[in-house]
Amino acid sequence: MIELAVFDMAGTTIDDRDEVYRVLREATERFGASYTDDEFQQWMGTEKHWAIRNLLRIGGVDADEDLVERAWSWFREELRRTYTENPPTPLPGVEEALRSLRSHGVKVALTTGFSREITDLILEGLAWEDGGVIDASVAGDEVAAGRPEPFMIQRAMSELGVTDRENVVSAGDTASDVESAKRAGVISIGVLTGHLSHEDFEELGADVILPSVAQLPDSELVGAGA
Template sequence: MISLAAFDMAGTTINDGGAVYRALEDSVTEAGVAVSPENLQTWMGVEKREAITALIELGGGVADEDLVGATFARFRALLDEYYTAEPPTPVDGVPEAIAALQSAGIKVALTTGFSREVAEGILAGLGWTVGPADATETGASAPAGSVRVDALSCGDDVAAGRPAPFMIHRVMEATGVTDVANVLVAGDTAVDVRSGLNSGAAISIGVLSGKLDRASLEAERPTAVLDSVAAIPEYLGV
């Protein structure tokens, strides 16, 4: 029985119009390094300093501490600019899916390659909250359109980001889930799927709400490929 569903953020639960891709590519390009579409896709979903380091090196640059730090700062600034111009929105059907899972007794957590500061800013902009359910609040009394998730783990919370399994294990700890056989993981990138598989989660799902196509996700050998997180309650039969 699944007792915890751990979902990626951008491209999986949140539609950001591809802003993360653009900010990552533009920040590295501004640092004087060319970024290929293949390399950009490979490093999506990874903790962003690590992704910047890899993309600089793959483009023939020298990823010293100063350059990585300056490029990361520029990434943050560009992402804020792009999100201000086009604020992120929930992926269609995801708030309802989260509510359905929680109503069935399944805790829902988010994991992300963003830093905690960035992730919390995005969630605040959406009006989403993180934490245990208020014993006095029922689904009927919660504000219309509100979303609460049980836990959040970010790229700077752990020793290594995806495809390492540590963010998944961190939200297991936060929600009191001790058995990976009770965990479902879903994300829209190859490293999301790999992280789920590396964690030992019972189910690791690739979703098509991001930029990656079905064949590329299936190449990672997930448990299943679904159109969206919105399809997960039906997939689980809840």
């Protein structure tokens, strides 16, 4: 029986119109970084401060701590501005799916490469914490390292009192989501609401591939438990 379902945010449970990736790219390119789309995609879903540091390096910028912090500060301010002016919304059917899981005794947690301040900005706009949609959330700056490390999944399990990894699923739309789930030893689910194809997730070795989180409550994987 599935006890806990862990979900990424942008591209998995919420539609932010890809603003996080626009802002992430601008935050590095405006300081001189230049890289390919494939190189950029490798950092989707990872903790954003770490992503900025590495994208600057990959992009040919000899970035000291001051420059990294300037790029990080610009990223935070611009993302806060765009999310305040045009808040992210739930992807179709996702909120209903999360409510369905919880109504059948499955705990729901969100993990994200966003900092806590951005995570709270989004959750306040969605009213998910106060509206009975999720049980917990873990931000990228609350653990020693974000995805692809397993620490956010492990923290969600600890906070919600779940110890059996075989009873945990973790869903996301990026390669780092799948890798994080694998490192945590939980069931990895790739969802096709981001930029990766079914074939991409097959190559990554995802345990389950779904069109969307909205299909999870009715899937064979969770059906027995929900």
